[in-house]
Structures are given as structure tokens and as C-alpha cells.
Amino acid sequence: MNRFTIPRDIYFGEDALETLESLDGKKAVLVIGGGSVKENGNLDKIQSHLAKANIETKVIEGITEEPSTQLIQDHLGTLNEFEPDWIIGIGGGSPMDAAKAMWIFYERPNLSFEDAMQPFNLPGLRTKAKFIGIPTTSGTASEISNLSVITDSETGVKHPLADFELTPDLAVIDPVMVESMPQKVIAYSGMDAVTHSIEAYVAKPRTTFTDSLAIEALETLDEHLLSSYKGNQESREKVHYAQAMAGMAFANAVLGNVHSMAHKSGPTFEVPHGCANGIYLTYVMQFNRSVVGDRFAKMAKRLELKGDTQEQLVDSLIEWVRELNHEMGVPNTLKEFGVSEDLFKKHVDQMAKNAMDDPCTGTNPRETSEEEMKELFEAAYYGKEVTF
Ligand SMILES: [Fe+2]
Numbered sequence: 001m002n003r004f005t006i007p008r009d010i011y012f013g014e015d016a017l018e019t020l021e022s023l024d025g026k027k028a029v030l031v032i033g034g035g036s037v038k039e040n041g042n043l044d045k046i047q048s049h050l051a052k053a054n055i056e057t058k059v060i061e062g063i064t065e066e067p068s069t070q071l072i073q074d075h076l077g078t079l080n081e082f083e084p085d086w087i088i089g090i091g092g093g094s095p096m097d098a099a100k101a102m103w104i105f106y107e108r109p110n111l112s113f114e115d116a117m118q119p120f121n122l123p124g125l126r127t128k129a130k131f132i133g134i135p136t137t138s139g140t141a142s143e144i145s146n147l148s149v150i151t152d153s154e155t156g157v158k159h160p161l162a163d164f165e166l167t168p169d170l171a172v173i174d175p176v177m178v179e180s181m182p183q184k185v186i187a188y189s190g191m192d193a194v195t196h197s198i199e200a201y202v203a204k205p206r207t208t209f210t211d212s213l214a215i216e217a218l219e220t221l222d223e224h225l226l227s228s229y230k231g232n233q234e235s236r237e238k239v240h241y242a243q244a245m246a247g248m249a250f251a252n253a254v255l256g257n258v259h260s261m262a263h264k265s266g267p268t269f270e271v272p273h274g275c276a277n278g279i280y281l282t283y284v285m286q287f288n289r290s291v292v293g294d295r296f297a298k299m300a301k302r303l304e305l306k307g308d309t310q311e312q313l314v315d316s317l318i319e320w321v322r323e324l325n326h327e328m329g330v331p332n333t334l335k336e337f338g339v340s341e342d343l344f345k346k347h348v349d350q351m352a353k354n355a356m357d358d359p360c361t362g363t364n365p366r367e368t369s370e371e372e373m374k375e376l377f378e379a380a381y382y383g384k385e386v387t388f
Contacts, residue, residue, distance in 0.1 A: 031099035067098035093140030100148035139189025141247020187328035188274030193243035210253035256364035286386035
């Protein structure tokens with residue numbers, strides 16, 4: 001038996017935000033990142049739509065970094081006091097993931113983080129509030145997914161919390177939210193979306209439903225990501241929808257080693273999530289090609305890349321990722337990103353070990369040993385071809 005779960009409603013396109021005017025409820029907590037959503041007037045827009053629905057709002061702001069258990073704890077009091085019946089995550093992955101985690105512990109105050117960390121083990125939510133995701137970047141698809149990635153403040157290790165209870169009730173994907181997205185964010189979040197498409201398309205739990213979304217998303221990203229990066233607003237809108245499609249794919253097919261490695265190395269090396277994915281993707285594709293070369297070749301054909309044989313097509317897809325990184329200023333190695341060799345050597349063993357415990361490793365198409373995981377990190381540090 002398979003399961004496919006996405007938000008109950010997805011409103012998208014110009015003026016999608018207007019749907020907020022028809023919400024039922026009394027109070028909404030809005031969780032946002034830095035100041036940009038305020039400065040560009042979009043927070044005002046959201047609040048005025050909610051006001052038309054007679055919904056009182058409270059804003060939790062400043063979620064600029066990837067959220068930690070401590071940060072969640074710090075804001076729980078606000079939720080408990082205000083008692084919202086809607087929680088709205090507005091932003092890139094960090095504010096949306098933080099809002100999801102706050103939602104868990106607002107609903108279930110006695111739940112421990114250790115319990116919440118167990119995949120697909122959450123008790124029912126929605127006894128107090130429902131959840132809305134409004135993305136301001138194009139990549140994480142947290143507005144679609146059943147995931148919230150949280151760093152344990154005590155250990156510094158990132159853990160994806162995964163459960164279909166976390167799938168938002170409503171996703172509002174309005175292109176106005178990404179009109180002024182900075183170029184670096186377009187590049188990093190774009191490579192996150194590319195990684196979601198490719199990893200979901202080859203992940204062990206993939207299904208016919210997730211395949212169609214993953215490959216269509218990749219084709220759209222091929223056609224529009226670079227052009228969005230260069231400032232084309234029509235392309236930016238297309239990418240905004242493509243990343244949500246990739247989100248529908250990976251929320252149900254899960255991911256692979258690229259994400260395990262990004263989760264476990266991101267905080268220590270201070271590499272943003274999408275950038276880490278862009279770095280690791282080609283090495284993990286080389287590692288996985290012996291098992292899912294036919295799948296990579298299918299994607300390459302869909303993108304009309306060069307190649308007569310499967311091997312040539314896989315090479316072309318890997319080269320396509322490298323080139324896309326290059327065009328958008330995303331490094332192809334950790335060294336190029338600026339991680340010092342001392343820091344890398346100090347942490348690589350522990351990182352490989354931690355990555356083995358990440359739930360995304362279990363769904364990677366090829367079984368991976370701890371030694372191989374370490375070699376993947378080394379390949380991605382020094383830029384070595386993966387031939388094992
Ligand atoms: Fe991701």
C-alpha cells in the first residue's frame with residue numbers, strides 16, 4: 001500500500017493571497033524571518049487580508065537562521081498566551097519549519113523532542129490550530145511538505161521531523177512573494193528544488209505519482225531557473241510552482257544521501273541548505289548511478305541532453321547540474337565554498353556517522369556504508385570523482 005499526501009488546498013497564481021480573506025478563525029500567529037517581508041510590504045498585505053476575515057494577528061519575527069530546539073522553546077510562550085487557531089509560516093524554509101515545530105509543541109506540550117524526532121510517530125495535531133505555509137523563496141517547499149528540519153541546540157545536529165500530520169492545511173503560492181528575492185537566494189533555493197526533483201525521482205519509496213511531479217518539476221527548472229536568476233519575473237513564477245511540485249514529490253517519495261549529508265554538515269560548516277545540496281548532488285549521483293542509471297538517463301532525455309547510451313546520458317545530467325551550479329555561483333566543492341581542511345578533517349568522521357542516522361539515508365536508492373558516506377564527503381570536499 002502506498003500513500004500520497006499533500007495540503008488540502010493549494011492556492012497559487014496572481015492574488016492567491018486573497019484566499020486568506022475567506023479563512024474561518026479568530027487569531028493567527030505569523031512566523032517570519034528577517035525584515036524583507038516587512039520592507040517589501042508583503043506582511044502588510046497578508047495582515048490586511050486576514051483583517052478582512054476578522055482575524056487578529058500576532059507576528060513572531062527574526063527567524064533568520066535554521067531553527068533550533070531552543071528557538072522553538074523561546075517562542076512557545078507567545079503561542080500559549082495568544083492561543084491562535086491558525087499558525088502561518090511565511091518565508092523560506094527556516095520560518096516555515098520553525099512555525100511547524102512551534103505548532104507541534106503548542107498542540108502537544110508534553111511531547112519530547114526525542115519523541116517528535118521519530119519518523120512518522122507524531123500524535124494528531126489540529127486540536128488547537130491549523131497550519132498555512134506561504135513561501136517567500138523557491139525551493140524548500142515547506143508549504144507542501146510533511147517535514148520540519150530542526151537543529152538540536154544541545155548537540156548541534158539537524159534532525160528532519162517527518163510526519164503527514166505536519167503537511168500544511170493550506171499552501172498559498174503567490175508570485176508576488178518572490179518578486180524581490182535576492183540572486184543568492186534564487187540560486188541556493190533553486191538548487192534545493194533541483195535536488196528534491198532528482199532525489200525524489202530515484203528514491204526507494206518513489207511511486208508513479210511522485211515520478212510525474214519530480215520529472216515535470218525538473219523540466220520546468222531546466223527551462224526557467226537560470227532565467228529567473230537573471231531577473232525574468234515570468235520564469236520566477238514558473239520556478240515558484242516547480243519547486244512546489246518537487247515538494248509534492250519528495251514529501252511522498254522522500255529523499256536520499258544528498259539531504260542526509262546536507263542536514264548533518266550544514267550547521268558545522270555553516271553551509272546554507274540549498275548550497276550544500278548543490279555541492280553534494282553530483283557526487284551522490286555518481287555514487288547512485290550503478291543502481292539508478294536508467295532513471296537518471298530518463299531525466300536526461302526529458303531535458304533533451306546529449307547522449308546515445310545510458311552512460312552518456314547520465315554523464316550529461318551530472319554535467320548539467322555542475323553547469324547550473326557554475327552559472328549561478330554555487331560552488332562544486334566544500335573547499336571552494338571556503339571550508340578549511342582542518343575543520344573538514346576534524347568533523348568528517350562524526351558527520352559520516354551522523355549522516356548514516358538521517359532518515360534520508362534509508363531511502364537513498366543505493367545502500368550506503370559509513371565508510372562510503374565518509375568517502376562521499378571527501379569527494380565533495382576535494383572535488384574527486386566518485387568511482388566506488
Ligand atoms: Fe531540501
